[in-house]
Amino acid sequence: MTQSDPLPGLALTAILVTGARATESARPDRLFEDPFASAFVKAASRASPTIAQALAQGSANEAVNLARRDSVAVRTRFCDDYLLAAAASGCHQVVLLAAGLDSRAFRLPWPAGVRLWELDLPEVFAFKEPVLADRGAQPGCERTVLPADLREDWPHTLSDAGFDPGRPTAWLIEGLLMYLDEGERDLLLSRVGALSSAGSRIALDHQPRFFSPPPVSTTDDAAGAGARFAALAAAASSDSSLITPAEWLDGHGWRAKVEEPAAIFARHGRPVPAQIQAAAPGEAHSWMATAERAAASLG
Numbered sequence: 001m002t003q004s005d006p007l008p009g010l011a012l013t014a015i016l017v018t019g020a021r022a023t024e025s026a027r028p029d030r031l032f033e034d035p036f037a038s039a040f041v042k043a044a045s046r047a048s049p050t051i052a053q054a055l056a057q058g059s060a061n062e063a064v065n066l067a068r069r070d071s072v073a074v075r076t077r078f079c080d081d082y083l084l085a086a087a088a089s090g091c092h093q094v095v096l097l098a099a100g101l102d103s104r105a106f107r108l109p110w111p112a113g114v115r116l117w118e119l120d121l122p123e124v125f126a127f128k129e130p131v132l133a134d135r136g137a138q139p140g141c142e143r144t145v146l147p148a149d150l151r152e153d154w155p156h157t158l159s160d161a162g163f164d165p166g167r168p169t170a171w172l173i174e175g176l177l178m179y180l181d182e183g184e185r186d187l188l189l190s191r192v193g194a195l196s197s198a199g200s201r202i203a204l205d206h207q208p209r210f211f212s213p214p215p216v217s218t219t220d221d222a223a224g225a226g227a228r229f230a231a232l233a234a235a236a237s238s239d240s241s242l243i244t245p246a247e248w249l250d251g252h253g254w255r256a257k258v259e260e261p262a263a264i265f266a267r268h269g270r271p272v273p274a275q276i277q278a279a280a281p282g283e284a285h286s287w288m289a290t291a292e293r294a295a296a297s298l299g
Contacts, residue, residue, distance in 0.1 A: 006047045006127040012054060014100035014124060015044045017175065019055050020072035031077040031268055036103040036135060043131045067273030074265055075205055079174050080108060082203040082290050086170035087114050091201055093169040097150060098176040101128055105139040114141035117163060119154055122147035155191050165195040173204040181232060182239045189252040198295035202254060206245065207276060207286035208236035242284035254291035261286050
């Protein structure tokens with residue numbers, strides 16, 4: 001990590017997602033309003049020429065840029081609606097895994113008694129927290145920030161921070177699964193399940209391909225990341241998480257409602273990107289889901 005790259009490697013994707021949220025927030029027909037997104041974009045652009053260039057240029061294909069922006073907007077609204085419904089149902093513990101530059105602790109109207117944990121890499125919070133402090137941001141719930149690598153023993157980190165696995169929890173895994181291989185996805189769901197009491201809920205999304213290659217900040221990053229993205233794409237056609245997501249989630253103890261993104265896009269009047277058009281039965285496909293934990297499933 002250099003001084004000019006506050007969000008190195010794949011953490012760059014966090015600011016690109018936030019850039020899409022800033023663009024959506026400026027629309028008169030916006031699906032949500034994120035008052036902090038533009039502040040994150042400005043701070044990152046000032047700090048890093050790499051980020052400023054990535055935000056300014058985007059993809060050479062404008063259709064890809066539009067698809068990414070609308071996908072982030074629809075996904076964000078989907079997750080907002082899920083979290084507020086889960087909290088209203090009694091899930092007063094909320095955990096955002098790979099939280100990135102998420103500002104839901106500050107912008108959503110949480111009911112009284114909600115406690116929220118955000119987990120992500122240390123460099124993400126090293127950038128994020130000063131920007132929020134400069135804005136005088138005050139969370140609408142009790143918020144705990146946990147620097148953690150989700151490939152390591154984050155459940156103990158969460159428990160040590162006051163999380164109670166005996167209470168219903170609303171989990172959010174947004175924009176993450178496509179960066180993991182199937183073994184890593186299974187491990188993540190197993191760990192979440194072991195911490196989830198009956199009545200806990202989860203929302204997550206998945207897709208078999210990227211709209212365009214995710215950005216990385218150095219040549220060394222690109223060499224390793226390119227091989228990994230190619231391996232993920234090659235495995236997609238046989239990954240049960242992408243072919244039969246309801247069964248995959250059920251196998252991890254979650255009763256799921258899986259939706260095709262096209263239906264969600266249609267609900268919000270947004271064009272369906274070609275990259276997430278419905279696939280033939282038995283093929284890998286994009287999806288979004290909410291699910292509930294059953295009593296017998298507690299690990």
